[in-house]
Amino acid sequence: MPPRRQPPAPQGESKTGLVVALIFFILTSLAFGVVAYLFYDESKQAASKEKEARDAAANAKKDADEQQVARIIYAGYLGTITEKDISLLVNLQKHANYDTTLGALNDKYKNVGINWDPNTSRSTPACDERIRKLVEENTSYAQKLKAAEDAAKAAATDYVSKIGVEEAGKLAAQKGQRTANEAEVKAKADKSAELLAAFKAIEDVREELANLKKTMDTKDIDARKQIAALQKTIDEKDTKLKKILEELESKREALFSDKPHGRIVRVDNHNGIAWINIGSADFVRPQLTFSVSAPNTAGISGRRDRKGAIEVTRVLEEHLSQVKIVDVTNATQDPILAGDQIFNPAWDPSRQIRVAVAGHIDFNGDGFDDTPELVRNLQKIGMVVDSWLDLKEIKVEGTGITGVTEYL
Incomplete structure (x- = not known):
């Protein structure tokens, strides 16, 4: 029996392998590309760093060469340059610092006779040699100056000896005369200044x-x-x-x-008080004052003798008031007694006297206004002050002038 033929593979399986192979190829290509880029970037950075290092080394060598040129030239001026330094300087003559440093030193030392010899790479003469020469020249000049001074002194001595004693005396006399003249002039000037002062x-x-x-x-x-x-x-x-x-x-x-306005009805001399027979019906008020006199008595002049004074302290009834004894003329021989009469010419028991005070009142002549004191005294004797001028405040005080107000 012949073998059976295998059926052909399905079309879908052959396409899958191709796709997988294609994807693998793409991924591999991408990976190689990334790796190549990374290696290229590192190579570029390394090249940049290498260039920076070379530049830094070149700058460092340039600075070192500049310092070397300056050192060798200074050594040449000081006379301490060596053959090795001369060999190095030949190679460094093209350096930019060579001409700059050499030119500055030539300008500095040419005034003292020191110059640079490019053939020997030394100064002619060297600085230390030139300094020694200058010291020697200075010493020589000092010696010559001293010799000249000694010669001048000797010449002066010889001159004095030649002119003789007479000439010297003449010169001394002239000097003395000049000194005397100067002293006289100074004395006259001082005297003139003294006189002017x-x-x-x-x-x-x-x-x-x-x-x-x-x-x-x-x-x-x-x-x-x-x-x-x-x-x-x-x-x-x-x-x-x-x-x-x-x-x-x-x-x-x-x-x-005047006629009496009342009388004393009782006296307490021990306490200095008394009582009078006038009160509220007679317009009596506290601080009203009265003079006291004995009844039916007269002195040598024919007038009543004053025994003292009283001041109302309390109004008790219509015809009774308490007073205090404020003054007694002779308390021992003529005390105030019950029955004594009281007087106040400015007080009228039938009516109150009303006044107005105007003008400058000065009791003691001190120049100050005493109107307030006058008002208080008038009120004490029973008068009503309707109006007065307060000169301190420059205004009118009181209740005001009425039709029965009298002027003082």
Whole structure:
């Protein structure tokens, strides 16, 4: 029996293998590409670092060469250059620092006779040799100067000896004369300055005396004016005082010629109080004052003698008030007693006296206004002050003027 033929593979299985192979190829290509890129980038970075290192080395060598050129040239100027330094300098002559350093040193030392010899790569002469030569020249100059000074002194001595003693004396006399003349001129100048100072002092004293006299005259005139003003003020005060005394005298006469306004009904001399027979019906009020006199008595002048004074402290009834004894003329021989009569010429028991005070009141002549004190005294004796001028506050005080107000 012949063998059976295998059926052909399905078309789908052969395509799957191809796809797998294709994917593997693509992934492999990508991997090789990434690896190649990474290796290329590292190579590029390494090349860059290598270039930086070469540049740094070149700069370092350049700096080292500059320092080497400067060192060798300075050694040549100082005379300490070696053959090895000369060989190195031949190779470094093309260096930029060579001409710069050499030019600066040539400019610095050419004024003292030191120059650079490019053939020997040394200065001619060397600095230390030139310094030694300058020291020698300076020493030589010092010696020559001393010799010249010694020669001048010897010449002067010889000259003095030649002109002789007479000439020397003449010169000394001339010098003495000049000294004397200078002293005389100085003395005259000092004396002139002293005289000028004295004249100035005298002039100052005269001016001071004139000013003092002028001041004294002015003060004397002012003093005379002040004395005249004070005398005028004293005269005015005397006139005013005389007028006040006349008014007091007239009031005193009125007091003792007036009728009594009441009498004392009881006295307590131990406590200094008393009682009078007038009260609220008679317009009596506290602080009202009265003079006290014995009943039906008169002195040598025909007027009643004053025994003392009382002041109302309390109004008790219509016709009874308590008073305190404020003054006794003779408490031992003539005390205030019950039955004594009381007087107040400014007080009217039938009506209250109302007044207004205007003007400047000055009791003691001190120049200050005493209107408030006058108002208090008038109120104490029972008068009503309707209006007065307060000169301190510059305003009118009181309840106001009425039709029955009298002026003082």
